[in-house]
Amino acid sequence: MEVKVINEQSLLLYFKEEISEVNYQEVDLTTQHILSKNIPDIRDVIPSYRAIMINFNNDSIDYKQLIEKLELDKLNVSKDDTYSKKNVIHIPVLYNLEMGPDLEEVASYNNLTIEEVVQIHTTNEYLVYMLGFMPGFPFLGGLDERIHTPRRSEPRVKINAGSVGIANNQTGLYPSDSPGGWQIIGRTPLKVFDQYSEPMTLYEAGDYIKFYSIDETTYNQIESEINDGRFNKEKWVTRSGH
Numbered sequence: 001m002e003v004k005v006i007n008e009q010s011l012l013l014y015f016k017e018e019i020s021e022v023n024y025q026e027v028d029l030t031t032q033h034i035l036s037k038n039i040p041d042i043r044d045v046i047p048s049y050r051a052i053m054i055n056f057n058n059d060s061i062d063y064k065q066l067i068e069k070l071e072l073d074k075l076n077v078s079k080d081d082t083y084s085k086k087n088v089i090h091i092p093v094l095y096n097l098e099m100g101p102d103l104e105e106v107a108s109y110n111n112l113t114i115e116e117v118v119q120i121h122t123t124n125e126y127l128v129y130m131l132g133f134m135p136g137f138p139f140l141g142g143l144d145e146r147i148h149t150p151r152r153s154e155p156r157v158k159i160n161a162g163s164v165g166i167a168n169n170q171t172g173l174y175p176s177d178s179p180g181g182w183q184i185i186g187r188t189p190l191k192v193f194d195q196y197s198e199p200m201t202l203y204e205a206g207d208y209i210k211f212y213s214i215d216e217t218t219y220n221q222i223e224s225e226i227n228d229g230r231f232n233k234e235k236w237v238t239r240s241g242h
Contacts, residue, residue: 003067005148009043009058011066015050016220021127023050028206033075040116041066047205049139054206088208089127090238091173093164094219095121098117099187101207106149106166106183117185120144121164125208126171134174136193136201143171155181162188164211173209175201185212189222190237200238 002014041061041210071227095118134207165182175193225231
C-alpha cells in the first residue's frame with residue numbers, strides 16, 4: 001500500500017496496479033478498518049478499483065496525525081481468511097433488439113449468436129467495484145472475455161434509464177437517462193436508484209449483481225407494478241449471500 005498526499009485535505013491509498021477481486025478485497029477490508037476507527041476528522045472515505053480516497057478536516061488534523069491514527073502499518077489484509085462475499089442481487093433484464101440496440105453488434109463482434117451473448121452475460125456474478133459516473137451507476141467486474149466489446153465509436157445522446165451495457169471488459173447499468181458510449185444489450189424495468197429511498201440504490205460497492213433474463217410480458221408486468229405502487233421488491237429483486 002502506498003500513501004499519497006493529494007492536497008491539504010485529501011489522502012490517497014494506492015494498492016496493486018491491477019483490477020481484480022483479490023485486490024478489491026484489500027481495498028474493501030482497508031475501508032472497513034478506516035471506518036471502524038470512527039475518526040471524527042474524516043469527512044469521507046471513497047473506495048475504488050485499487051485506491052481509497054480519504055477526505056479530512058485539515059483545520060483539526062494534518063495528514064501526518066491522520067496516518068498515525070489510522071494505524072495502517074498494523075493492518076494485514078493480504079491474506080485474510082475471514083473475508084467473504086457480500087450480497088448477490090439478482091436483477092431482471094429484457095434482452096432484445098428494442099431494449100438492447102447493440103445486442104446484435106456484440107454478438108457479431110464476438111462471432112456469437114444473440115442467444116449465446118445473453119446466456120454468457122447472465123451466467124456470472126459481477127462484483128460492484130464502485131459507484132460513479134452518475135449516482136447509482138455500478139462499475140462491474142467479471143465480464144466473460146467471450147463478450148468483451150469496445151465502446152461505440154459514436155456515443156448516443158440519450159441512453160434510457162435501466163439500460164445494461166458493455167464497454168471493453170466491463171458491464172454496467174445506467175440508473176438514469178444519460179448520454180453514453182456503452183454497447184447496450186438489454187434493459188431492466190427496475191428503478192435501481194431513487195434519491196427518496198433509503199438506501200438510494202439496490203446495491204453498494206462490494207456487492208455482486210447477477211442478471212437474469214425475462215420476457216416482454218414480465219417486463220411490462222414489473223413496469224406496471226412499479227407505476228401503480230404495487231411493486232414487490234422481494235419477488236423480483238432476490239438476494240443471496242455467500
